[in-house]
Amino acid sequence: MRNQWVVVSGLRSLRIASRDGGPCNEYRIQEQSVEFRALDEQGNPYCETPRWRALDNDEIKLHFDLRTPVAEWLDKNVYSLARN
Secondary structure (H helix, E strand, O other): OOOOOOEEOOOOOEEEEEOOOOOEEEEEEEOEEEEEEEOOOOOOOOOOOOOOOHHHHHHHHHHHOOHHHHHHHHHHHHHHHOOO
């Protein structure tokens, strides 16, 4: 997976983009929620789903179960702060 995707992360945001310039996914921390949106090849939100959508607990758990870059980002930037 790491050979096919570019992962750019910060403390409050994460972007997972295709190396070939295809669509990408963005995640952000907004207040107490983890939010998601999909972007087209030009980096614009898709017209049919332009708004951010909050992930529910099951979706977040699935990221951790699958050990995705989203789970790594959350563990490093959010949950590690809560443990301190």
